[in-house]
Amino acid sequence: MEFKLMPGGAITGEARVPGDKSISHRAIMLGALAEGTTHVTGFLEGEDALATVAAFRGMGVRIDGPEDGEVAIEGVGLHGLKAPAHAIDLGNSGTTIRLLCGLLSGQAFDSELTGDASLCKRPMGRVIDPLARMGAQISSADAGTPPLRIHGGHALQGIHYDLPMASAQVKSCLLLAGLYASGRTSVTEPAPTRDHTERMLRGFGYEVKSDNGVISLAGGGSLKAADIDVPADISSAAFFLVAASIAPGSDLLLTHVGINPTRIGVLNILTLMGADITLKNEREVGGEPVADIRVRHAPLKGIEIPPDQVPLAIDEFPALFIAAACAEGRTVLRGAEELRVKESDRIAAMAEGLTTLGIRNEILDDGIIIDGGTLGGGVIHTYLDHRIAMSFAIAALRAEREIRILDCDHVATSFPGFDALARGLGLQVSALAE
Ligand SMILES: O=C(O)C1=C[C@@H](OP(=O)(O)O)[C@@H](O)[C@H](O)C1
Ligand SMILES: C=C(OP(=O)(O)O)C(=O)O
Secondary structure, eight states: OEEEEOSOOOOEEEEOOOBOHHHHHHHHHHHHHSBSEEEEESOOOSHHHHHHHHHHHTTTOEEEEEETTEEEEEOOOTTOOOOOSSOEEOTTOHHHHHHHHHHHHTSSSOEEEEOOTTGGGSOOHHHHHHHHHHTOEEEOOTTSOSSEEEEOOOOOBOOEEEOSSOOHHHHHHHHHHHTTSBSEEEEEOSSOOOOHHHHHHHHTTOOOEEETTEEEEESSOOOBOOOEEOOBOHHHHHHHHHHHHHSTTOEEEEEEEEOOTTTTHHHHHHHHTTOEEEEEEEEEETTEEEEEEEEEOOOOBOOBOOGGGTGGGGGGHHHHHHHHHHSBSEEEEOSOGGGGGSSSOHHHHHHHHHHHTTOOEEEETTEEEEEOOOBOOEEEOOTTOHHHHHHHHHHGGGBSSOEEEOOOGGGGGTOTTHHHHHHHHTOOEEEEOO
């Protein structure tokens, strides 16, 4: 499928974007390992979260739904999973494969994890190495990439691990392995990352300590089923936060959006650029802060992105680069080398598309410099990356000519129905069979 976008338009109205992907994955994982039935509402019915559902069904867990965002998971307890009959295919989902590495290292059975062409290029050494120090045995393809074979039946010991990169996936992987390890498992992060695993473990009655940047738990406990209301994904909301900011005449309300402090870099960065964003009706839902977000068009200016905001906005940079392209002056991002190992090399993929649209930019090892300017039009390559596709779709609001975006099927990994929702709010997008 490809997207064709006519230039111009404004973004107006009210919308609730689909459920948070990170929280949806964790709801299935912890629900499966809990004792009792976990009920989930607001679940993301996107391909990545559905890959997590399929993985646990394949290990004998009864999961009803999702239907209208509702899922019921019959937990089997920490030791109730069954050996999967086949290799588990996790599609495009880095979060699922890395968290499962930790969880499956603690099982008595062997398992094999694989995925699509994008996932099979992503680095897994970052979880394999610390898990090996805990006593796990995982073999990978030569480059440290999937397919992975996890040899079960090895006793795990708790370790302390200083994370070399700010990664919630590595942190969460080790905490899940730690549930099965003897003694304590603890990690320190070079900078805070999303803390949904810690919050949800506590919500399931498992003690997790966070003391001065050290996050730890002791193995050998148990999880009690809980009800989870998944907020709308701020990473999906980000496309419309940028869209409404850059398109004159825009006024948009995004409802029930998760505003966990470890996820709101996009709000902080856009506000520093001059965006008109207000939070309303702030509340806490099932251990996660939530708000309605109003965003109106405002002229944006280029900024130096504060390094402390980078991990808090890591998935939102493709959309933020479009904001930078529409801003007056220069935006500089550094300290974001992690963008090179996502579903695509997001620095290279965005730089290429920005250049196609006539926006001057310079690639750095760990970031990019973007000079705001006038956007033309042209044909964009997504490199099979959902966030690249959606970012260039919203760029059309300020483009002078038509934009065609090739290979947009992956949008459904995180944001099923993106094009219909965007059309309803004023983006002139059509989805065409390729
Ligand atoms: O833990 C998670 O749910 C995620 C963590 C981040 O990855 P890293 O941990 O690799 O930074 C993020 O990019 C990904 O979309 C989701
Ligand atoms: C990086 C992402 O996801 P994952 O690592 O789970 O594939 C993302 O959704 O932007």
